[in-house]
Amino acid sequence: MADIERIGTGYFWNIFFASALVCAGVQVLARRHGRGQKGEALLRPPPGFRAFQRVFLAVNLVAMLADWLQGPYVYALYVHYGYDQGVIGVLFVTGYLSSAVFGAVAGGMADILGRKKGCQAFFVAYIISALTKSSPSFHWLLFGRVASGLATTLLHTAFESWMVCEHFRRGFPAQLLGETFGKLALGNGVAAVSAGIIAQTAANYYGPLAPFVVGSVLLAFSLAIVTLGWTENYGTAEAADGDGAVGALVMRVAAGVRDGYSTILRDKRLFYLGMGQASFEAGMYTFVFMWTPALQANAAYHDAVRGSLGLIFAIFMVCTMTGSGVYGRLSSEDALGVRKLQPIVHAVAAMSCVAPALLPFHTPLMMLSFMALETMVGMFYPMYGTLRGAHVPEDKRAAIMSLFRVPLNLFVVVVLGNVQSLSTSVVFVLCLAVHVAGFEAQLRFRRAADAKTTTPPSGSGGFDFGGGGDDDGTSSGDGDGDGNGGAATADVDNDDASSDER
Template sequence: MDNYYYPICFGGLVVLCLGLLFAQPTRRQELEQQGIADEDEHPETWWYKAYALAVAADWLQGPYVVALYRDEYSLQPGVVMSLYLTDLIATTVSAYFVGALSDKHGRKLYCMVYCVLYTLSCFLTIVPVTPLLFLGRIFGGISSSILFSVFDSWMVTNFHKKDLAKEACDLSRTYASTAIVNSLVAILTGLLGESLVWATGTKKTPFLVSVALLWVCFQTIWSHWGENFGASSSLASTPAATRPSLWSIIRTPSVLALAFASTMFDSSMNLFALYWGPALSSLHSLATEVPYSTVYSSFMVVSLGAALVFNILMNKRVTTEAQILVAALSVASFCFLKLSSAKTETGAFWLFCLLQGCIGMFVPCVGYLKATLIDDDVRATVYSIMRIPFNILAIISLVTIRDNNNVGGVFATCSLMLIASFTTTLAATLREIL
């Protein structure tokens, strides 16, 4: 494999994505088919704008947290590990409370709280005082809980509240478009982050730019989002005996199957994120280093392309979200199985790309299925609870495999995890639960 292989692959993937982008279905086409006049502004415009700013702040600083601790602060590896674990523990512990409080006091409010807490986390991260760094990780962990549960909950409830289906919007395509926005933001912030670090000579700069993005996000949410609540509002006039129990919803076989699949898939992809670099490096035959930034950019482009394909499939309704979910789990399991004994760098690279494609398909599938299975009244609470097992597994994985150099064994374990989730999800699908 020569030095030009990865840049050529990246260029080819970008061209493919551009083709898929031009083939995307639009809401205007749907309106024209229904004979409805188009509006000047898409009803979900402010959702996409605020969400893009929120994830941009997260993507921008993410790659530089550990590097800042290690390279500029010269912290010992044990301290860096403790800081990382503190973030995960804070995410896990705060998950239930964040969901329940946002359902009670308002999802819009807690999305703004995300902006405030993450801003504090950014400021504390650029101060090289160890106790403040730990406090910054706690705020960062709580912010992660909000980002991965409350934002999604607000969007779905807002979709139902405003009955956007009557305006030629489709929740499945909304999730696909959200995944597309996320992938585009990841690519652009990756380039921006590298440019900022290169121009300023310090890894603190992305955190300061994140603060600016969070401020704009706060203003956008404050000005353009409506508030929506959970049980405290919508069930206030409903007799207690007829209200759906939180734990009865969680124990529903469909929700359990989806939660298990999400936990196994996300945990496997967390390990993929930790080990793809060492795996490619071990197979690299050239004297030069693997161009990690180009490879990572290729992964992001593949994820974007998969989300674009998902959008087209859902528009044509040639398959269902549940079927795509099962397919993504089975393909990901196959990829990990092959990677456990990969012999060539080229083969490993394309298997990693296929895994990234599975992520691009899996995320909107799970989002849509959760939206259809879980009631708006307890949406944020259930979403938060569903992420707790993943957070616990992430902590366990980080502690148990941090010194594990057996990449093949790790990938084989991921394959087994996905086989288990595939079996569970397939059984649920065959019983018409999902």
């Protein structure tokens, strides 16, 4: 058994170094290409932009690092406490159901009460969630999953909404918004890879609870920075002036959610964009739960996988960085614009579910498929972030983004709520189906966008993905012309270089 473990562990280290080498090559090529695209078309950032960008990226990336730290060991911690897969499924379902419930209103509340307050609420909720992991009590762990669901929704709505609003409020060009998204995606990959190694090191020395403690400390520091250094902004001017009465607040939040819902139904582009996003993330978050037991199903790899959870997580995150770099390189080509990359991302994600569905005990092939999926995740986030920046109205941004998350959470709740009665093959067949649905949604989004020239969101300053303008989905003033400002070409000399409970 020792030989199997040694060979298996070496196998994962070989994959890590090989994938890191590929990632480094992609990043170098993309960076060189980005420099080659610059010249007369270079858009010089206005004064104050780099400082603003650094502060936002530092805080958001620390928040993501803390989130990533728990990724490899959530499932393992519950097993350590003696819970079986059925009970663990209930705990995961509680988190996703919490995210679905809070997702319907949290974004609207952030628009009304303030996006800064929404970011502060994220830190508080996540610290509470991490602290509950110190108890093996099922009820405490369940409460922690509820807090985690709220935190997850705020992480993926409040921070982006605050940044986009502040970006335009300060008068920065719309073309630079994509650059921030690209650097966020690249930095998120770096944070995720680092988190895998840090989490495994901490767990090896202090047990599976250690990564959660480290994350809590990071979150506390970031909360202090946001509290002392960030300004407040709102979805509407009236939100800042409203009274604090509970009844009035509830009515305003409900009105904001209804307005966001009706906006999605009126605009086919928003509807299909949201469905494409929800479908992709539904399959991805189901994978988040399944990758640990799936890779451990083969007895020959069980011990090696159990002893390398952080390393395997780091491999996945290296693949995410590779996808971010590939996106930055391809989206800079006029012939292959942002929207034209959508079918590739959704199709490859669907195909990555075939091997786990047909050969659930073939660990090497499943590992390769999971790496392909994570590569698509790296392309997905900057791509959809740029598209949301173009199509989602500013005054309803957080509410609409929260509503996008409701169907994905409902899907995951249904699947994980029945995971004990479903085989690994069946679960991945369902993931395949939902990725195919996302592929269809993005095709309909492209047709709707081509049929109608996009009107830029209020205050956005001129994104156009509706078929007019440059085919790469950016204004010609973007020196990188990559639709994300260089996901893989972050200016690491001057700037700082995804996620839920993965």
